[in-house]
Amino acid sequence: METETFSITIEAVKKAQQKISSVVKTTPLHENIRISKDFNAKISLKREDFQPVRSYKIRGAYHKMNSLFEDGKTGRGIVCASAGNHAQGVAFACSELQIRGIVFMPVTTPKQKLEQVQMFGGSFVEIKLIGDTFDNAKDAAIQYSLDNNAEFIHPFDDAQIIEGQATLALEILEQTNELIDYVFVPVGGGGLISGVVSVFSVLSPKTKIIAVEPKGAASMKAALESGTNVELSSIDKFVDGAAVQKVGDLSFAISKNYISDCIAVEEGKVCETILELYNRDAIVLEPAGALSIAALESYRELLNGKNVVCIVSGSNNDITRMEEIKERAMLYKGIKHYFLVNFPQRPGALKEFVLDVLGEKDDISFFEYTKRNSRETALATVGIELSDANDFSGLVSRMKNLGYFESYLNADPQVLNLLI
Template sequence: MGLDYLKRILTAKVYDVAIETPLEPAHSLSLRTGNHVLLKREDMQEVFSFKLRGAYNKMAHLTPIQLERGVIAASAGNHAQGVALSASKMKCLATIVMPTTTPALKIDAVKRFGGEWVNVVLFGDSYSDAAAHASELAQAKGLTFVHPFDDPDVIAGQGTVGMEILRQHQGPIHAIFIAIGGGGLIAGVGAYVKQLRPDIKIIGVQTVDSDAMAQSLEKHQRVTLAEVGLFSDGTAVKLVGEETFRLCEQYVDGIVRVTTDEACAAIKDVFQDTRSILEPAGALAVAGLKQYAAEMGLQNQTLIAISCGANMNFDRLRFVAERAEVGEQREAIFAITVPEERGSFRKFCDLLGPTNVTEFNYRMSESAKANIFVGIQIGNRAQADELQQRFIDSGFDALNLTDDEMAKLHLRHMVGGRSSMANNELVYRFEFPERPGALTKFLTALNPGWNISLFHYRNHGADYGRILVGIQVPPADHAEFDKFVQQLGYPAVNETENPAYKLFLK
């Protein structure tokens, strides 16, 4: 069966729609990992993913009668776009069933690629619902089902990615890293590469919450997941293919599981090297490569990651940027408990020294102790443990929240609220140059007789940082406070009369 796949891949019909994508060096990633990292840029296809290879190859092998009847597919994303473009090229009617929850962006893309040859049907809340409905329609109308991964012709089409890699880089390759959803891409690439270059490792990458293939390979049988994580929606598959599982058992050397934060960091890595923005599934291979290289202590090896898709929803970019620093192990997040008394704030900031603060949230508490939510830039995860111990040794209770999902997703935006203790509170917005020490300069210039009652700061990567601060200033000191604001030299806006502040914080 293996030799059959070699022939299928060598004779696959994909280049009517697909381009031979470049294999590009990732200079920054190479420097950081100590290896020669190459990216196979499948995100540069017309539909921004590899999926059109398998879809077109499947349709190109249909009989004239099958093409005349039409095809049907179920997909919420990249496969749908691949089938749509293929249908338009081949002048074949295609019905594409998508869940009702599919973003309008993706529905519009399918219609754009398919034009008059595509009919979009919205059905159900999930891919499983859409797929079941597509199967019913296929039987009722005699349509040919174009499976997103579990089909020999689809697998062979995806396998042409592996064929190109070996042609483009004929020197030593330690490993190729490939994202896994249903397994079509890794099955095809593995089937080709392992027969010609068995020395090259084929490493799959999945998210920790959508690891159906990893669990299936561990148990030597296909495992159906009850739930899958939706951040990497392109790989959110509950049950891998029967044929893809068989091929993965034969050709895959290992699977790396990565977190959402690590996927976000990988998106940032690829952006820094290429100025392209991958979707989460498209960046999984890079995240896996980084983890594998670190765990194995690899140096001076050639490592290839397939950047397999760039259909990113724009509204996800804020989340990605927020989580990338943690995923890169460059930000640690802590809950620090300090005595609710004058000077505690300053003492804590002195303890931070030259470290770069990425976030600082505080609201005066009703109790004798204050809780501060703080993010700190670090060089590696070990530094987070060192910082925590430094806080504890200095008498502060410190809870490391770096791996706490609720804290990262929700709590950081909810710290605050009203405080009956915040008498004589003035609220100001300040802007200051985004560099280490700017926060300390602000606190040093503050009159020790004025108590900080509210503080919110988040580094957004801009040249200027922005803070919202509440300071308890007796009315008799207002003139002195105005002088302090002027001498500080930072742009400032008085928000004490802001109606939103009065509603939610006063």
């Protein structure tokens, strides 16, 4: 297959839509009034978190596996690699079609996703945890498929996977008669966005397709800027559903000429968005699921009066991650700060610090101190939550003027990772 000339046809997408209709839901396309008012635009959410596996991945996975099943190619079972959502789609299809499957996942995969994969696949699926990233798991899965002559179900770089994901775009256009000005699409390996551009470039060519990636794993952005598909040397794995070092070659070839812009969103902004959606809209999303909404802020001035669709790609979040999500959101907003503080070893020193350094509504959220009897002062690690981010410079000035300041820890990513 020549990836430079290969394309996904509307006819193929419509056939895929028919093939998966028995298991894939037509998910809502709803305007979110709160977000629309905030941006003075019509912001609609395509709620793929309503799918049986709570993400769009079931579309491509079921289409690919059903096609293999019909062609009699699943007798030796299937193999896949996934950071979580693709695995759930594959597991669901294994159970529906009664196909044996081996699912390779990173050791770092959230427990909730592991449990969901096993729940959907039941006795038809075996999970193998390999490596720290999706790419580690993928390499192991491919080798296993070669050694055992089992079909490998790629999560994004496969024509039938892309055709399945493209049904989402076809569905969006079937759900509205209005011209859509922008579609914000989360990007991991590029399977979804290559399906979206395949449909919109033909049926709604005036719509601008905006790719959205986490800043710590912006492989599509790197590829677009270099003009060729490239592999990142390292990535931040926090947005696990989109943490891919290299987008698919086929995905890149299909989508590169139709992506209007590619936005890399800071992980802290994603966390802030997750908390806002949970607290204000009762919507529970995983980091990758919130990417498209988190990117709206970057386009605020361009969205005025526009018709916008954000693809909500998944809600497979582990409740144990919420503390980290909250922490990252506060760091991003500039209200959470960590310091090494030089404390005099005398009674009342902490009380003076609270009264003379902190603002009236500021709070100490972390404190670690070891008293050294042989010294006049000792260092403490202190985490401070500000009531107003604008008071940061004042806080630092008061600490320095009163002799408490030793060093600021937020600026050191390695130290900060130990604290959060």
